[in-house]
Amino acid sequence: xxxxxxxxxxxxxxxxxxxxxxxxxxxxxxxxxxxxxxxxxxxxxxxxxxxxxxxxxxxxxxxxxxxxxxxxxxxxxxxxxxxxxxxxxxxxxxxxxxxxxxxxxxxxxxxxxxxxxxxxxxxxxxxxxxxxxxxxxxxxxxxxxxxxxxxxxxxxxxxxxxxxxxxxxxxxxxxxxxxxxxxxxxxxxxxxxxxxxxxxxxxxxxxxxxxxxxxxxxxxxxxxxxxxxxxxxxxxxxxxxxxxxxxxxxxxxxxxxxxxxxxxxxxxxxxxxxxxxxxxxxxxxxxxxxxxxxxxxxxxxxxxxxxxxxxxxxxxxxxxxxxxxxxxxxxxxxxxxxxxxxxxxxxxxxxxxxxxxxxxxxxxxxxxxxxxxxxxxxxxxxxxxxxxxxxxxxxxxxxxxxxxxxxxxxxxxxxxxxxxxxxxxxxxxxxxxxxxxxxxxxxxxxxxxxxxxxxxxxxxxxxxxx
Amino acid sequence: xxxxxxxxxxxxxxxxxxxxxxxxxxxxxxxxxxxxxxxxxxxxxxxxxxxxxxxxxxxxxxxxxxxxxxxxxxxxxxxxxxxxxxxxxxxxxxxxxxxxxxxxxxxxxxxxxxxxxxxxxxxxxxxxxxxxxxxxxxxxxxxxxxxxxxxxxxxxxxxxxxxxxxxxxxxxxxxxxxxxxxxxxxxxxxxxxxxxxxxxxxxxxxxxxxxxxxxxxxxxxxxxxxxxxxxxxxxxxxxxxxxxxxxxxxxxxxxxxxxxxxxxxxxxxxxxxxxxxxxxxxxxxxxxxxxxxxxxxxxxxxxxxxxxxxxxxxxxxxxxxxxxxxxxxxxxxxxxxxxxxxxxxxxxxxxxxxxxxxxxxxxxxxxxxxxxxxxxxxxxxxxxxxxxxxxxxxxxxxxxxxxxxxxxxxxxxxxxxxxxxxxxxxxxxxxxxxxxxxxxxxxxxxxxxxxxxxxxxxxxxxxxxxxxxxx
Numbered sequence: 046x047x048x049x050x051x052x053x054x055x056x057x058x059x060x061x062x063x064x065x066x067x068x069x070x071x072x073x074x075x076x077x078x079x080x081x082x083x084x085x086x087x088x089x090x091x092x093x094x095x096x097x098x099x100x101x102x103x104x105x106x107x108x109x110x111x112x113x114x115x116x117x118x119x120x121x122x123x124x125x126x127x128x129x130x131x132x133x134x135x136x137x138x139x140x141x142x143x144x145x146x147x148x149x150x151x152x153x154x155x156x157x158x159x160x161x162x163x164x165x166x167x168x169x170x171x172x173x174x175x176x177x178x179x180x181x182x183x184x185x186x187x188x189x190x191x192x193x194x195x196x197x198x199x200x201x202x203x204x205x206x207x208x209x210x211x212x213x214x215x216x217x218x219x220x221x222x223x224x225x226x227x228x229x230x231x232x233x234x235x236x237x238x239x240x241x242x243x244x245x246x247x248x249x250x251x252x253x254x255x256x257x258x259x260x261x262x263x264x265x266x267x268x269x270x271x272x273x274x275x276x277x278x279x280x281x282x283x284x285x286x287x288x289x290x291x292x293x294x295x296x297x298x299x300x301x302x303x304x305x306x307x308x309x310x311x312x313x314x315x316x317x318x319x320x321x322x323x324x325x326x327x328x329x330x331x332x333x334x335x336x337x338x339x340x341x342x343x344x345x346x347x348x349x350x351x352x353x354x355x356x357x358x359x360x361x362x363x364x365x366x367x368x369x370x371x372x373x374x375x376x377x378x379x380x381x382x383x384x385x386x387x388x389x390x391x392x393x394x395x396x397x398x399x400x401x402x403x404x405x406x407x408x409x410x411x412x413x414x415x416x417x418x419x420x421x422x423x424x425x426x427x428x429x430x431x432x433x434x435x436x437x438x439x440x441x442x443x444x445x446x447x448x449x450x451x452x453x454x455x456x457x458x459x460x461x462x463x464x465x466x467x468x469x470x471x472x473x474x475x476x477x478x479x480x481x482x483x484x485x486x487x488x489x490x491x492x493x494x495x496x497x498x499x500x501x502x503x504x505x506x507x508x509x510x511x
Numbered sequence: 512x513x514x515x516x517x518x519x520x521x522x523x524x525x526x527x528x529x530x531x532x533x534x535x536x537x538x539x540x541x542x543x544x545x546x547x548x549x550x551x552x553x554x555x556x557x558x559x560x561x562x563x564x565x566x567x568x569x570x571x572x573x574x575x576x577x578x579x580x581x582x583x584x585x586x587x588x589x590x591x592x593x594x595x596x597x598x599x600x601x602x603x604x605x606x607x608x609x610x611x612x613x614x615x616x617x618x619x620x621x622x623x624x625x626x627x628x629x630x631x632x633x634x635x636x637x638x639x640x641x642x643x644x645x646x647x648x649x650x651x652x653x654x655x656x657x658x659x660x661x662x663x664x665x666x667x668x669x670x671x672x673x674x675x676x677x678x679x680x681x682x683x684x685x686x687x688x689x690x691x692x693x694x695x696x697x698x699x700x701x702x703x704x705x706x707x708x709x710x711x712x713x714x715x716x717x718x719x720x721x722x723x724x725x726x727x728x729x730x731x732x733x734x735x736x737x738x739x740x741x742x743x744x745x746x747x748x749x750x751x752x753x754x755x756x757x758x759x760x761x762x763x764x765x766x767x768x769x770x771x772x773x774x775x776x777x778x779x780x781x782x783x784x785x786x787x788x789x790x791x792x793x794x795x796x797x798x799x800x801x802x803x804x805x806x807x808x809x810x811x812x813x814x815x816x817x818x819x820x821x822x823x824x825x826x827x828x829x830x831x832x833x834x835x836x837x838x839x840x841x842x843x844x845x846x847x848x849x850x851x852x853x854x855x856x857x858x859x860x861x862x863x864x865x866x867x868x869x870x871x872x873x874x875x876x877x878x879x880x881x882x883x884x885x886x887x888x889x890x891x892x893x894x895x896x897x898x899x900x901x902x903x904x905x906x907x908x909x910x911x912x913x914x915x916x917x918x919x920x921x922x923x924x925x926x927x928x929x930x931x932x933x934x935x936x937x938x939x940x941x942x943x944x945x946x947x948x949x950x951x952x953x954x955x956x957x958x959x960x961x962x963x964x965x966x967x968x969x970x971x972x973x974x975x976x977x978x979x980x981x982x
Contacts, residue, residue, distance in 0.1 A: 057621075057624060058603065058617045058618075058620035058621040058623075058624055059572060059601050059602065059603060059620075059621035059622075059624050059625055060577070060580075060581075060600075060601070060602050060603070060604040061599060061600070061601055062584070062599055062600050063577060063580060063581040063584070063600055063602060063604065065577045065581050065604065066577070066578075066581050066582055067576065067577045067578035067581055067582060069578065070578070070582055085548065088640075089554050089640055089671040089672040090545060090550050090551075090552060090553070090554050090671070090675075091553050091554025091555075091556055091557045091579070091671035092554075092578055092671070093551075094551070094552055094553040094554065094557060094676075095553075095557070095578065095579070095582040095583040096578070096582050097913075098582075098583070098586060098912075098913075099582045099583070099586075101912070101913065101916075102586065106916060107916035107917070107920070111548050111549070111550075112545075112547070112548075112550050112551075113547045113548070114545035114546065114547045114548075114550040115672055116544070116545070116672050116673075116674070117672050117673055120640070120644065120672050127547040128547070130546075130547040130548060131547035131548030131549075132548065133548070134546065134547065134548030134549050135548045135549075138548075138549065149578065150575070150576040150578060150605075150640065150641045151640045151641065151644070151671075151672065154610055154640075154641050154644050154645060155644065184576075184607075185575075185576035185577055185578035185579075185641070186576035186577070186605050186606055186607055186609070186610055186641065187606060187607045189577070257920075258920065258922075259920060261894075261897070262893055262894045262897035262898070262917065262920065262921075264893065264894070426584070426585055429585070429598060429599075446586075
């Protein structure tokens with residue numbers, strides 16, 4: 046084991062091949078999980094164009110996203126006029142159920158007073174009193190994707206959720222962090238519903254971003270949690286909070302509704318999934334359904350089959366903080382060594398990471414730290430560095446523009462953990478099998494300069510079993 | 512400074528839109544005020560980056576908060592035959608503290624790090640909105656860094672909020688004129704050296720054209736900026752002729768090179784058979800006018816004759832397959848015009864095209880050729896495009912990536928004509944590639960399947976292959 050360095054920032058002045066994505070983009074994604082929503086960036090139009098292209102490339106879906114189109118003059122004089130005009134235009138053209146406004150570096154540097162602009166808008170537009178409007182402060186120059194996502198969800202909770210006198214039996218809330226893909230949310234829904242409970246996800250990307258085939262063209266998001274459902278979250282029995290970055294939103298929700306919340310720092314891995322299942326079983330008073338029992342059994346079996354290939358493997362992981370935590374923890378569960386965990390931003394969850402080096406950095410830092418690694422786990426941007434140092438890349442997170450079905454990957458619950466286990470395990474397995482062919486059959490030394498893992502042993506790893 | 516530059520760019524006399532305007536109109540500039548809540552498209556910084564980033568061996572450093580580069584790097588299909596440094600994303604990733612204290616020191620440090628680690632022939636530094644707002648003097652930092660580090664460090668003054676992507680292209684051109692072109696002398700020059708402006712080598716398109724030029728004996732001294740090298744761009748002033756490919760974006764470069772160094776320019780296109788031949792002919796003629804050996808005209812005619820007959824022969828098999836197929840074309844001005852003629856040559860029918868980026872003359876030209884009933888849209892709403900496709904007014908849509916889902920959600924074939932595609936469409940071979948791509952998607956068996964009703968929606972007596980939508 047290496048020495049544990051407590052996440053130093055890399056001392057560079059130039060971020061090289063950045064891992065970080067900005068706050069407004071995270072906010073946009075959260076807003077996209079609300080039905081008939083239009084996210085709006087308060088900034089110059091490039092801010093929106095870049096974010097839009099990134100999300101389009103990842104999800105392969107049309108992405109509704111608008112801009113207040115700040116120009117030089119409005120940037121200097123103040124952008125309220127642009128904001129009001131944008132909101133009114135969007136309302137007239139598309140009549141969305143919610144408009145989610147995220148600020149950018151431009152408006153935050155100017156210091157636009159968003160709370161003030163909100164009241165001013167309400168004052169000047171009494172006719173639009175029914176329009177749901179969420180303003181989130183998401184400067185590009187601080188925090189990152191997760192923080193923006195968190196700010197938007199918190200904003201939605203504060204604007205839309207209503208306290209309730211009564212409780213609806215079996216209704217539960219799920220604050221779903223941005224490390225959950227649409228596929229993950231779908232999986233969670235399956236699990237929760239299998240206990241006879243009815244979940245309200247905030248946001249619910251599984252309904253809006255997992256590949257819709259609408260009957261007509263809509264300019265807003267299509268599918269997702271409805272504003273009415275969000276309003277009714279106060280009547281739930283319990284809130285499941287998934288991800289460290291959902292804590293603030295969870296606090297806001299509890300404060301507003303008195304609904305008790307249960308926190309999950311991750312849902313990937315056997316024990317993490319066990320805890321979820323136990324919680325749901327206790328809450329519903331129902332036994333664990335046969336399907337989940339079978340899934341658990343196969344996960345345990347998969348861990349037994351797969352651990353040969355994971356043990357002592359040296360892995361570098363670079364992802365958004367909560368996903369980074371979920372993945373590094375899972376890899377540690379499997380006996381792998383996380384030699385480097387690189388996060389784009391500084392957050393509390395980094396304290397909990399099990400890794401030899403934890404660092405706030407970029408893809409070029411990964412490239413340096415992963416030189417003798419067996420695997421890099423990161424987003425598609427990691428491919429350039431991984432290719433240069435000849436280490437295989439397993440793609441996770443966002444953006445994932447060079448793979449199909451990026452949004453539908455599942456890595457939560459017994460089934461999702463099993464899928465992740467097999468995907469990464471197969472990468473190791475295929476490399477060992479290839480080595481075996483070259484090494485044993487032709488007597489060549491291993492050509493890739495790796496010292497570890499070169500001897501497959503006699504049957505223990507299974508590669509010479511057949 | 513920047514204001515003067517903007518005025519200058521707006522006044523561009525080489526711009527055909529400007530020529531049609533009164534002096535007063537011209538002064539107002541060409542950047543239309545964007546409508547908040549209904550605007551789309553990139554900003555000036557985006558445009559500047561698009562124009563310069565294909566200079567492959569230079570480092571491109573974005574001075575700004577993370578959004579400007581973090582959300583956008585590694586997303587264009589421009590190709591390089593050598594250095595890959597242009598694909599590395601560099602940014603100062605400005606934080607709150609940089610905004611309070613100013614980002615100049617960090618910027619200098621970043622430039623220094625890049626020079627020390629990568630030793631590029633030059634560093635381009637892109638100004639973005641936030642440092643422009645807090646008053647970081649990027650030009651001064653670049654000047655200082657250049658002196659200190661002994662390398663060209665070039666400020667690209669195109670912060671996003673000054674205008675559109677197109678304006679950013681022009682500002683990038685100005686940057687090259689101010690700081691790059693004319694700073695390096697070529698070792699050898701020939702009477703047939705040319706400079707190509709506004710060609711970005713997307714999907715390797717330049718490489719479909721270059722062999723033909725080689726064969727004729729025309730040398731690309733510099734291409735601005737596809738598959739470009741910094742020193743080649745810096746030598747552009749020794750070209751004998753400039754070809755401006757995307758005239759809307761970089762005509763200012765062609766005109767000012769003429770003004771400064773007496774290099775004549777022409778506007779041409781590599782898209783479509785006849786446009787391609789015209790381009791080669793014009794090149795040869797103009798080079799001969801400037802003293803090149805007359806023999807290149809014969810060689811050009813020889814190449815054109817051979818290539819044209821080859822391309823028509825290769826397009827022949829597509830004609831019966833394309834018979835009756837209708838295309839909806841949504842792309843910028845000149846490109847769509849070149850494409851129209853090429854696609855019609857292959858037997859397709861074009862039902863309409865967007866003219867958002869076309870000049871008045873372009874529009875007139877199309878009207879004259881195609882008649883009044885041919886659709887030209889300045890601005891068509893996504894919902895209307897969707898409806899047109901759904902109602903089967905076209906069999907395929909060709910556009911940029913942003914509108915692909917309008918077609919795909921309407922379950923109609925779609926083909927990418929813009930920067931993210933992987934197939935080159937330039938030159939004679941490019942047109943064949945394009946027809947192959949169209950044929951491939953039109954004849955894909957998925958179209959029948961995806962239009963089938965779900966089992967639970969099917970009427971009991973309906974035939975299983977009945978087309979439920981847009982039939």
